[in-house]
Amino acid sequence: MRIDVHAHYWTDDYLDLLVGLGKTDTATQRGMGAGRGAELATRLRLMDRAGVDMQVLSSAPQNPYGEDRVKAVAAARFVNDQYAGVVAAYPDRFMAFASAPLPHIDAAIAEIRRALDDLGMVGVALNTTVLGRALVDPEFAPVFSELDRRGAVLYLHPAGNSACSPLIADYHLTWMAGAPIEDTISVMQLITNGFPLRYPNIRIINSHLGGALPMLLQRADNQYPWEAPQTPEAPSVIARMMWYDTVGHGHLPALRAAIDSFGADRLLLGTDFPYEADKIFVRAIDYISDPSIAPEESAAILETNAERLFGLVHAASRTA
Template sequence: MIIDVHAHVSPDAYVDAYRSARRAESGAGAAELSHVDQLAKFPGPFSDAPSQIEARLEQMDEAGVERQVLSLASLFLYFGDEKRAAAMARIANEAIAQVVAQRPDRFSMFISLPLPHAGAAVTEIDHWREAPNVVGAQVGTSVLGRSVADQHYDPVFAAIESAWAVAFYHPTGNGAGSALINDFGLEVSLGTCVEDTALAVQLAMSGIPGRFPAVRHIVPHFGGMVSLLLERLDNQGSTLRPSLAEPLSTTLREFFYDTVAHGSLPALHASCIAFGPERLLPGNDYPIVQLHEPYARTFSWIEDSDLAPSIRNRILHGLRFNHAPIVGPDEVHAGSLAAAVAALDAGFTTVVDHLHVVNSPDHARAALEAVRASGIRAMWCYGLTDANPPEPVFGSPGERRADLVCTSRTLARISSAVAVQVNGWGLVFQWSMYSRIWVVSIFTLEKVPRRIDWRVMMPNQISIWLVHEAPFGVKWKRTFGCASSHCCWMSGVVVLDRLSSTT
């Protein structure tokens, strides 16, 4: 499952309002209005018209994209007049929210902010902080010629941190304000990369990541030229700010970067080396790149690259690994509980729950307590996946296995689930797991009320959309007898507690 974090939409109502607002704003240039008119001629599903949304969904299916995180196109609502900026932000966000509401299983969104007005931006964040499928805020690399790394925007970053802790940046298309770029018509081909590079370095030098440590910064286009400049920035850039808490390269490696690069293998290789594949997120710049290649090719070129299969998989399908290092026990508890309740709501009473975010013993306890609180019947699996947390609790695989043993000793007191650990016996585990479920089904199918529906229900739960594993399940139309259930093979599987008797 691929989640495209860099996908634009240009709502018709916003384009019309933008055209009127720009004409009303003093100093509006013909070039800006010409850019608006170009959108109407764009050869791709760009607007929020129903037919274009359907065409977008068809392209997503073809490309294997499960979800797009929608953001406004490059018509940024940055106006000098605060009321006008605030009104434009609301028009844009409400229009995109309507698209998301129609297909919440396929779309999420980054809201736009009425900058440079920090107070109005905070108000807009507060308005949307509890809205479904809003996962962060989009911020331009600059606002009316002023860097967003300026301390003026500290209240905005504080509000983002308290709401979603995700900031997605995008170039404004102003060529970094340089005549050396704009006079040659290089605003898009070169200027955007310069904007990305400057923005990332400005954020690192400003201390924003230190003041708002929970915020996850997503810089587009592989961060421009950042991957090529880390050593140079440490040697020459850091000396300009001796008060920096850490080298610039250290801070820049903590950001996330999307994979929009027009199929550039050197950019892909450099970013993997500089940042690591766990810091790369699938992105397309939808639908702009479709001027040059099909939507599906934006992701298949990574699959076809010479990177190791594990690295390619981590980039394209590993968003859960990217988020796992910063997930705390409380979030594990909330996610596990929400997933279990969703399963019950869909008619499932027995599940296999794999926890792959065992960053600490507290993470394991939190997940177990959530399974118990839900009341679902579960086989709980202690995962040994290395989530690479920023401050590792387990110094070695041995320490993690020791916690597995500790978990087994306390499991009976805190959970009614089953915990298992597979020691290389995957096939045996599958047979033993399903045979136990079949045995339990013999005694529960006739006694436990459930929905009479034999297909998988609610396949795209909001609570699990960040997990890059397709939800699945099986329901039987008839009850199997003991003779039909295979022998309970448990070799190679350590069962740490009994199956829940909770119905």
């Protein structure tokens, strides 16, 4: 079963709630094909064309974050209910990651419990930062403890904040370069703070092949003893305790670097729909089967890794 773990879905009425929370970038998310009605029908046809069986929907980076607790909770409940409705209408095509109203810790944990227990969501999606704060900051520890207690899947996506750097934002690089830099910073923070060891039951998925991480693992192994001596294990070891989606815009050298760095068993199919649509969407799947990739590695990435991660192996074998 081909499961696309990096797929966006949102509607204008949800984006309107985010505007009320202070979001200023929702205009670029509208009319892209990420919504319901005709847009959803077009998405399903494209999935069929590319051979994608299911998508795991997430609202990241348009997560319901904001200092206004009441508005953040209302937005989180709205989008989670909306996602549950889509999954109920198309149970063979969609699953969903829950959204949480951060930085409000108690409310976030309550909504995560509701989404996972009552709405049947398969994990939680967080941005790599929360209003500019790192996920490894102690204030978010109760959320990670809850996810670890539950053995939850945690999907991480860049916030689109240019890594809080004007050198990125002021030069039109927020998504071309800023997003993978956000990925890189986030995953390195998880590594140097030992999160996969501290919270061993959380199944962490990082976006975009882990950003620049495949090119940095040996550098990190060489330099962490003096720069981040609190790191509990070599970065290359901790990196292989997490998962990474294959969103690389069809760039084969990046995919091969990720396979060599993490192992094919740690990669999951991702498309970044609707940012990768039409022919680019098809390419996001097809490039994983390039002749330069071993067939068994392609099969693991496309077919079995996500099934195992989400506990669907037995269900898939029964329907085969």
